Amino acid sequence: MPPLDEVSPSPRLRGRPAPAEAGGRGEGQPHTPTSAITTAPHPGPLPAEAGRGDRSALVAPGEPDPEGPIWQGGAFHRDAWTKLDGEAALPVGPVILPKQRWLAERGELAGCNTPLGLVIAPGEALDDIAADLPRFALIALAFPKFTDGRPYSLARLLREKHGYAGELRAVGSVLSDQLQSMRRVGFDSFEVTHAPTRRALAEGRIPEVALYYQPTGTDAPPDGTRPWLRRRAD
Amino acid sequence: MSKRAPSIAVLTGNRLHDGLVVFLGGDGAWVEDIAGAVVARTPEEASALQAQGARDSALNRVVEPYLAEVREIAGRLLPVRQRERVRIDGPSILVDVPGYVSPSPRAPNGVRPLASDLRASLNPGGEGSDPVPVPVEAA
Amino acid sequence: MYRYDEFDAEFVRQRTAQFRDQVGRRLSGELTEDEFKPLRLRNGVYLQLHAYMLRIAIPYGTLSSRQMRKLAHIARTYDRGTGHFTTRQNLQFNWPRLSDIPDILGELAEVEMHAIQTSGNCIRNVTADHFAGAAADEVADPRPYAEIIRQWSSLHPEFNWLPRKFKVGVTGSEHDRAAIKTHDIGLHLKRLADGRLGFAVWVGGGQGRSPFLAELIRDDLPEADLLSYLEAILRVYNLHGRRDNIYKARIKILVHDLGAEAFAAQVEEEWRRIRDGVLKLPQAEIDRIRAYFAPPAYDERPVPAPPRAAGRAFDRWITRNTHAHKQAGHAIVTISLKPIGGIPGDASAAQMDAVADLAERYSLDEVRVTHEQNLVLPHVRSGDLWQVYRGLEAIGLAEGNAGLVTDIIACPGLDYCALANARSIPIAQRISERLSPRQDQIGDLKIKISGCINACGHHHVGHIGILGVEKRGEEHYQLLLGGSGAEDAALADIAGPGFGPEGIVDAVEKVVTTYLELRSNPQEPFLATYRRLGATPFKDALYAAA
Numbered sequence: 047m048p049p050l051d052e053v054s055p056s057p058r059l060r061g062r063p064a065p066a067e068a069g070g071r072g073e074g075q076p077h078t079p080t081s082a083i084t085t086a087p088h089p090g091p092l093p094a095e096a097g098r099g100d101r102s103a104l105v106a107p108g109e110p111d112p113e114g115p116i117w118q119g120g121a122f123h124r125d126a127w128t129k130l131d132g133e134a135a136l137p138v139g140p141v142i143l144p145k146q147r148w149l150a151e152r153g154e155l156a157g158c159n160t161p162l163g164l165v166i167a168p169g170e171a172l173d174d175i176a177a178d179l180p181r182f183a184l185i186a187l188a189f190p191k192f193t194d195g196r197p198y199s200l201a202r203l204l205r206e207k208h209g210y211a212g213e214l215r216a217v218g219s220v221l222s223d224q225l226q227s228m229r230r231v232g233f234d235s236f237e238v239t240h241a242p243t244r245r246a247l248a249e250g251r252i253p254e255v256a257l258y259y260q261p262t263g264t265d266a267p268p269d270g271t272r273p274w275l276r277r278r279a280d
Numbered sequence: 281m282s283k284r285a286p287s288i289a290v291l292t293g294n295r296l297h298d299g300l301v302v303f304l305g306g307d308g309a310w311v312e313d314i315a316g317a318v319v320a321r322t323p324e325e326a327s328a329l330q331a332q333g334a335r336d337s338a339l340n341r342v343v344e345p346y347l348a349e350v351r352e353i354a355g356r357l358l359p360v361r362q363r364e365r366v367r368i369d370g371p372s373i374l375v376d377v378p379g380y381v382s383p384s385p386r387a388p389n390g391v392r393p394l395a396s397d398l399r400a401s402l403n404p405g406g407e408g409s410d411p412v413p414v415p416v417e418a419a
Numbered sequence: 420m421y422r423y424d425e426f427d428a429e430f431v432r433q434r435t436a437q438f439r440d441q442v443g444r445r446l447s448g449e450l451t452e453d454e455f456k457p458l459r460l461r462n463g464v465y466l467q468l469h470a471y472m473l474r475i476a477i478p479y480g481t482l483s484s485r486q487m488r489k490l491a492h493i494a495r496t497y498d499r500g501t502g503h504f505t506t507r508q509n510l511q512f513n514w515p516r517l518s519d520i521p522d523i524l525g526e527l528a529e530v531e532m533h534a535i536q537t538s539g540n541c542i543r544n545v546t547a548d549h550f551a552g553a554a555a556d557e558v559a560d561p562r563p564y565a566e567i568i569r570q571w572s573s574l575h576p577e578f579n580w581l582p583r584k585f586k587v588g589v590t591g592s593e594h595d596r597a598a599i600k601t602h603d604i605g606l607h608l609k610r611l612a613d614g615r616l617g618f619a620v621w622v623g624g625g626q627g628r629s630p631f632l633a634e635l636i637r638d639d640l641p642e643a644d645l646l647s648y649l650e651a652i653l654r655v656y657n658l659h660g661r662r663d664n665i666y667k668a669r670i671k672i673l674v675h676d677l678g679a680e681a682f683a684a685q686v687e688e689e690w691r692r693i694r695d696g697v698l699k700l701p702q703a704e705i706d707r708i709r710a711y712f713a714p715p716a717y718d719e720r721p722v723p724a725p726p727r728a729a730g731r732a733f734d735r736w737i738t739r740n741t742h743a744h745k746q747a748g749h750a751i752v753t754i755s756l757k758p759i760g761g762i763p764g765d766a767s768a769a770q771m772d773a774v775a776d777l778a779e780r781y782s783l784d785e786v787r788v789t790h791e792q793n794l795v796l797p798h799v800r801s802g803d804l805w806q807v808y809r810g811l812e813a814i815g816l817a818e819g820n821a822g823l824v825t826d827i828i829a830c831p832g833l834d835y836c837a838l839a840n841a842r843s844i845p846i847a848q849r850i851s852e853r854l855s856p857r858q859d860q861i862g863d864l865k866i867k868i869s870g871c872i873n874a875c876g877h878h879h880v881g882h883i884g885i886l887g888v889e890k891r892g893e894e895h896y897q898l899l900l901g902g903s904g905a906e907d908a909a910l911a912d913i914a915g916p917g918f919g920p921e922g923i924v925d926a927v928e929k930v931v932t933t934y935l936e937l938r939s940n941p942q943e944p945f946l947a948t949y950r951r952l953g954a955t956p957f958k959d960a961l962y963a964a965a
Contacts, residue, residue, distance in 0.1 A: 193457055193540070195580025199657045202577055207692060223441065223458055227576035242449050253440040255433040257426055259570045261697045262577070297446060298516035299471035340448045343466060362894055363833060366842070367468045371834035373762055373844045 104213060105140045105161045105183045107235070116215075117247055118235035125237070127163055127184060136160060142186055145170050148178070165217065168196035172203055179210050187233075189218035198231045202262060205232035222246045226254040230262050288352065290317040291329040292367070293337070293345035301367050302342060304329060310342055314357050314368055319350070420481050420785060421566050421711045423531040431528045434535055434574070438462045439521035446518065461541060461579070463534030464520060467837045473512045473520060474537040475527065479547035479565040479589070480508030480788040484779035487786055489530040491771035497523050502771065504756060504764045506828060506877055507586070508546045508788045509537055513835055535573060540581045542572035542653070546588045548596045549789040552712055553751050553797040555743040559616055561591035561608045563709040564645060567700070571646050578653050582660035583668035585653070586625070598790060598904035600624045600633045601880055603670045604652060606645075617641045622652060622682070623674030624908075626874035631671040632908050634679035636686065642705060644690075647698040651690035655682070715783040715798060717746045722802030733808055735859065736819030741804065748801050752782070753821040754794040754811060759855045760848050763829045764792030766816075773814045781807050790877075791828050791865070793821065824864040824931065825851040828877060832870030832887060833894070839870035841887025841894035842920075849924045854931060861931055863944040867902075880904035882946045883930060884911040885923060896923035900930065900957055901949045912954055915962050926961055933960040 108114060108124035116123045127140045130147065136155075142163035148155065155162065163184035164175065179185075185204060187197035197216065204210040216228050217237040225236065225243075238244050246252055291304040292314075302310040303317035311317065320326040326347055333345030349360040359365050366372060423431075438458075445455040459465075463474040475490070482490075490510060494502050497519050498512040505511055515523060527533055537544055545565045552560040568587060572578070578585075588602040591609075599605025605621035618640040624633030640648055656670045674682045742751040754774060756764050766774070774794060778786040781803045782796035789795060799807055811817035820826045827850060830836065832843030847868055854861065867881030871888070878884030884899035895917045902911030918926050931945075937956055938948045949957070 193580050194662060195540075195578070195582075196658055196662075198577040198580065199654050202654075221454065224580075227574075227579055230576040242444075253437040255430060255437055255574060257430045257433065258576075259430070259573045260575050294466055294470070297518045299466055299469070301469060337452070340446070343452055361892060362842075362889075363468070363839075366833055370469065371844070372842060373834055373848065 112248065115237050115239060116235055117238050118213075122238075122244070122248070129165065140183070142184065145175065149174065152178070163213075163215075166200065168194050168200070172200065172208065176208050179204070179208055179212075182212055184213040184215060184235075185210065186215040186217045186237075189216060189220060192219040192221050192224055198227065201228075201231040201233055206262075222252050225252055230258065232262070287349055289320045289326050289329070289347040289349050290314065290357065291320075291333050291345050292317075292348045292364070293333065293342035296340050296343050299343075304332060304336075304342075304345070308332070310336070314350075314359075317357065319352070319357065320347070420483065420562075421478070421708070428528070428531070430573070431531070431533050431535075434462075434533065435521065435524045435528050438524060442517060442521055457539060457580075460539035461536055462520075462524070463537035464517070465538060465837070467513065467835055468833075469835070470514045471517050471520070472835070473515045473523065473534060474505070475510045475512070475532060475534050476537050476544045477508050477510055477532075477788050478569050479545060479551065479562050480549050480790075481551075481562065482778075482786045482788065483530075484775040484784050484786070486530045486532055487771050487775035487778065489526060489532070491768040491775065493523055493526060494768040494771065501765050501767050503762075503831060504766065504788050504792050504794065506790050506792060506830070506875060507544055508549070508790055509544055510788070511831070513831075538584075539579075540583050540585075541579050542575065542581075542585045542587065544586075545569050545572070546586070546597055546602075546790060548590045548592060549787045549795050550596055550742065550751055550797065551591060551787075552714065553744050553746075553749075554592055554596075555745045556594055557592045557745065558610060559591045559608050560709075560712050561589040561597075561606070562712050563705065564606065564608060564618075564642070565589045566708055566711070567645065567705070568649065571649070571698075575653075578657060581653075581657055582662045583665065583670075585656075585670070587649075593906060595904075595906040595908075596789075598877075598880065598908070600906075600908040601626060601630075601877070601904055602633065604649065605633050611639050611641065615641065618645065620648065620652075622686075623671040623679070625669045625671040626877060626879045627669070628666045628872045629672065630874070630879040630910050631675060632910065633671075634674055634682075636679055636683035643700045643702070644694060646700060647694050647696065648686070648690055650693060650698055651686045654689055655685045659685075714746070715785075717749065717783075717798070718800055719748070722748050722800050732817070732819065733805070736808055736817060737804065739819040739823065740821045741799075744798070746798070750799050750801055750804060752796040752799045752804070752807060753789075754796065754816050755818045755820050755826060756793050756816065757820060757826045757851065758815055758818050759820075759825055760852045762844055763827050763847050766794075770814045770816060773810065774816075777807055777810050781810075791826070793826070820858060822863050822865065823858045824854045824861045824866060825858050827851060827866045827868065828881070829868040830870050830876035832868075832876075836870060836875075838873055839887065840872075840889040841870050841896065843868040843870040843876060843885075843887055846885065846887070846896070846920065846923060850927050853924055853928055857931070857935075860941075861935065861945070862941070863946070864931070864934075866927065877904065878902075879910050880908065881911060882949070883927060885927075888917070890917070894920055896920070898923065898926050898930070898961070900954060901946065903946060914954065915958055929960050930957055933957055 105126055107116060107118045108126035110121050111124045112122050114122045114124040116125050127142050128137050129142045140161040140163060142165050145164055145166050148164055161183045162181060163186060164182050165186040165188055167188050187200050189197055201214055204214060213235055214233050215235040215237060216233045220236050220238050221240050222243045238247065293302060295302050300312065302312055303314050305311040305316045306318050320329050330347060336342050337345055348364045350357045351360060359368060441458050444450045465472040490502055494500055494512065497515050499514045503511045524534060536542060545568050547561045547565045551562045585603045587604045588597045588599045589606045589608060590597040590599050599607060600621055601624045603625055605624055607619040608616065609619060611617040619635060620637040620640050621633035622636050623631055625631055656673060660670060660673050661667045740753040740755065744750050756766055774786060778784055778796055781799050783798040785797055787795035787797055808817055827847040829843040829847040832841065833839035834842050834844050850866065865882045867876050867878045868885040869876035869878040878886050878899060880902040882902065884902055886897040888895050888897060897917045898914040899911035900914050901909060903909045933956060934945050934948050937952060
């Protein structure tokens, strides 16, 4: 365990707010999006590493746009991804598939050029896609109601058990007062449609409690989490 | 459901900032006294009340409004359900048990506790009074 | 007792500021009631029949005199002069204004108190044996672990939106005064086979519509693994607890549906993955927290015996309301908040101030709240018992009825609670009045009354339980017999058809009379008689045609 002074912010705490947003002490540096990425076709075996810590394989956020739906890295962006419903054919560009669609068409999709993302509903399992996770540059976890807390556990399992390092996005009912918890369990982008939440984000008015009693993530926790590592006032 | 009188209702809820019980009154204001409440005597009138309640709820004038069935007896509106009687008259706790000094003898808004639940009311304290302070004896 | 450091104090300050902002957005209309309600619940704010209600956390039921005085001040300044101590060792105020609540929370923060997570589908106040750190029969003080769990569970980002509420209770004695088997997680602190401290872990207890007693899922959890094991339990529950029906959403339903073994297997699988990670408790941390709960500096001068000739009432009070202390020359004192005919668990501001004075002067500045709605002075010198008694007499709280039939547990019921179907307080008052003349003769008998199926009065584990329901628009009461929340935990049996508000008082009296007739000797308590004879003689007395 590194000494407290040397604990560096967890690299997994991505999407950290720009200074305009209320933030926690000792948390990660602001997210700097990497340059746009293309994927080469991969015939045969699944393309590896898209979701595995290799930043150059990630899909960059869409253009910054105050009307855009995606809050990421301290700003609103247009969505670089398309959500695929039902049986529609794959569009051009990064596409998010429902988990059932992926499982049903895994064979055909294996050789596809496009960056793929997955959207997982709260009651769905992770074990049947665990081996495929590196394939996805983005995973979206859906909050049908903001009171459904299952995606928080799914997020932690994705990050901490399965080592998922791609973009983890919260979609559905995403409101001001849950954003801090979502970040702490590993979400780094948010699809926000609730108007008061959008205003609060734009104005930097998300009130948070910047001290944490419990660690999340598997990296050495930042200052301000584990009680026994907290600095005392004196 | 009363067999004596037809089903009539008032719209009631809680005031947002202090939570106190209010009723939708004749001029669209929310009042604390049921005597000032608008009475719905037909299903259409009841629906109209509920619609007004929904509008006022969205405007934060009231929280969680709902229809409460009442009976009109001798010109007074009396709620049918025990729940509504308690909301209007305050907690029904007995305050007149011999030898017991209730710490909270007052009902809200100065309304008397339900006569049907009490023997003669025994209210030792006046406004703001507390029981005698403890004399802690010297060791 | 635990003292906040700068981290704890700042945490509560920030949480209060966060809630103040949320209240502001509600009052301005930016937040709808649907959006605000889950947020206000997580700060202990209910909307009840007459007004808002604020539930203040009293972690493991422990208070200093300074904190008790602050509660009295809040009762006087922001409420109508009283508070109600609850069956989870918390305190409720019944008349706060929403617009005042941020200020109330600010005042509470000054004395290291808050209302965080006292409601909502999250981890609630961790309760513990109210005699912790004092009882002669204690193996180890459970409160350091309750404090560690409290910290770990505070604004836990993963477990703030559980399927349903989550309650943890801890005992450090074989005699379970914390009723751990009625909790979602019950922890029994004890010595493991190797002599070190650890826990038996019970999961899936809970009352309400479908009551269950907890199942033992691990008998020998080392103390260092406490948090990782709890995290594994909570994660399994968060993912797999039902969310389609609030009456089927507690962990007790999951444990029952899967079976204890299958449930335990899922927990153990997750626990194995995280057991040696960041949640492993260093011994230094356990010791650091335990140091806050070190035995106080007892006054060890010899003490004269209390004047037992001082009167029958004092003798009774000594017999019923004092309990063996681990330190020679000391006693644990129960302050009954159940004066005959009174409102169970209520105390006025003046009474709270007086209790604070007594605690500061005679109990090393400590008070406890019990889940049976009484208070405790945990460290009283035997020689001071007379002074304490006189002090309680002056404020009307000297009834020597701890554990007797008039020491009734009752939820606020339909007089206050928006969820209730029937009133419970007047029923308690009438029963107390009716049976008080015979209370000493009757002996140990716990009556517990709930005004609705949510069972906040814990009626399922009353020796006599009463459940208020609504039947054809009228209040109606079910009678239950033979429950217990102690180490011999059992769920009470429904006796038969219910009764009206007058009838239930008569029915309780009939049960008591039957017990007095049938007990094998005056020392056989009601529960033992019931277990010996079964329900039949009581049913016959209640329901046989005259």
